[in-house]
Amino acid sequence: MASVNLLDENLLLWNNFRTGNTDAFGELMHTHYQDLFNYGSRFTKDTELLKDCIHDLFLTLWVNRLTVSETSFVKYDLLKSLRHNLTWAMSRPRRQVEPQFEYLFNNAPSADTGVVREEHLADLIRKMRRTLAGLSRRQQEVIYLRFHMDADTEDIAGIMSLSRQSVQNLLHDALRRLRKVRKVIVTNVLRRL
Amino acid sequence: MSFEDYNTLEDLAFSRSFRNWVVNPEGPEADFWTSWAAHNPDKTELINQAKAVIYALQLNFKPLSEGAVDAEVRKVLQKVKDGRVNAVRDIPLRTSLLGRRLARTWTIAAVIAAIAIIWILFGVLHHHK
Numbered sequence: 001m002a003s004v005n006l007l008d009e010n011l012l013l014w015n016n017f018r019t020g021n022t023d024a025f026g027e028l029m030h031t032h033y034q035d036l037f038n039y040g041s042r043f044t045k046d047t048e049l050l051k052d053c054i055h056d057l058f059l060t061l062w063v064n065r066l067t068v069s070e071t072s073f074v075k076y077d078l079l080k081s082l083r084h085n086l087t088w089a090m091s092r093p094r095r096q097v098e099p100q101f102e103y104l105f106n107n108a109p110s111a112d113t114g115v116v117r118e119e120h121l122a123d124l125i126r127k128m129r130r131t132l133a134g135l136s137r138r139q140q141e142v143i144y145l146r147f148h149m150d151a152d153t154e155d156i157a158g159i160m161s162l163s164r165q166s167v168q169n170l171l172h173d174a175l176r177r178l179r180k181v182r183k184v185i186v187t188n189v190l191r192r193l
Numbered sequence: 194m195s196f197e198d199y200n201t202l203e204d205l206a207f208s209r210s211f212r213n214w215v216v217n218p219e220g221p222e223a224d225f226w227t228s229w230a231a232h233n234p235d236k237t238e239l240i241n242q243a244k245a246v247i248y249a250l251q252l253n254f255k256p257l258s259e260g261a262v263d264a265e266v267r268k269v270l271q272k273v274k275d276g277r278v279n280a281v282r283d284i285p286l287r288t289s290l291l292g293r294r295l296a297r298t299w300t301i302a303a304v305i306a307a308i309a310i311i312w313i314l315f316g317v318l319h320h321h322k
Contacts, residue, residue: 022273022274023269025269025270025273026266026270027271027301029265029266029279030266032261033257033265033266034256034257034262035264036252037256037257037262038252038256050269051265054265055265055268055269056268059269059273061272062269062273062278063278067239074306118244118248121241121244121245121248124242124245125243125245125248127245128245128246128248129249132249132250143250144250146207147206147207147250148210148252148316156277157238175202178202178242178246179202179242181242182238182241182242182244
C-alpha cells in the first residue's frame with residue numbers, strides 16, 4: 001500500500017513539474033539522482049562525465065517537459081535516457097558502441113558484506129558472487145535492474161532496448177545458474193560423506 | 194502478503210520485504226519472516242540460497258553525499274532560472290539521438306532535392322533545344 005502512495009506522490013510531482021514548477025523539478029531531480037548515479041556508475045568510473053550526462057539529461061527533460069507523457073514511469077524513462085546518453089558520450093564520434101555494463105568491476109561488493117553476519121553462508125555467498133561474475137554483461141545488467149531498481153521485465157526491455165522475450169530469457173538463464181549453486185554444494189557435501 | 198507466495202529463489206531474492214529483513218534483521222519485517230521461516234522448515238535451504246544471492250548482489254557503492262546531489266540539482270535549476278537551457282545543444286557530445294537522426298534526414302532530403310532540381314533543369318534545357 002505504501003508503494004501506491006509513493007506512486008501517487010510521484011505522479012503529482014511529475015504533473016507539477018510538467019506545468020513548469022521549478023520546485024517540483026528540483027524535488028524530481030532529488031528523487032532520482034542517486035538511482036541515476038548508481039546505474040551510470042556501472043558504465044563508467046568517470047564521475048565527472050557521469051554528472052555531466054545526468055545534468056544534460058535533466059536539462060533536456062526540462063526543455064521537453066510539455067511534450068513528455070502524462071503518466072510516465074519517470075524513473076525508468078530516465079534510466080533509459082541516461083544509458084542512451086552515456087552511450088554517445090563514451091563512444092567515439094559516429095561509432096555507436098553498446099556501453100559496457102560492469103556489475104562487479106565497478107564498486108565490487110566487499111567480500112565481508114553479509115559474511116560477517118551469516119558465517120555459515122560465507123561459502124555460498126562467495127560461490128554466488130563467482131557465478132554472478134560469470135554471467136554475461138547483459139545478464140548482469142538485467143539482474144541489476146531487477147534487483148536494485150525494482151524494474152519488471154517490461155521496464156527492463158524498455159531501458160535496454162530489448163524485446164521482452166530476450167529479457168525473460170536472460171533472466172531465466174541467470175536465475176537457473178544461481179539456483180544451481182546450491183546443488184553444487186549439496187553434491188560436494190554428499191561426496192564428502 | 195501471504196505465506197504461500199514464496200516458492201522460488203527469485204520470489205524471495207527479488208522481494209523488497211525479504212531483502213529488507215535480510216539486510217536489517219531487526220527491522221519491521223522481522224516478525225513476518227521469522228514466523229514464515231519457522232512455518233516452512235522445508236524452505237531453509239531456499240532461504241539460505243536467497244540470502245546468499247542478496248548478499249552477493251550488494252554493491253560496495255558509496256552514493257553521492259546529500260550535499261553533492263544538492264549542488265548538482267542547484268546547477269540545473271540555476272540554468273533553468275537563467276534561461277540557459279538551450280546551451281545544452283551546443284555541446285556536440287551530448288546531441289540527442291533524435292537530433293542526429295533529424296540532421297541525417299535533412300541531409301538526405303537536401304541531396305534528393307538537389308538531384309531533382311538538376312534533373313528538372315536538364316529536362317527543361319533539353320526541351321528548349
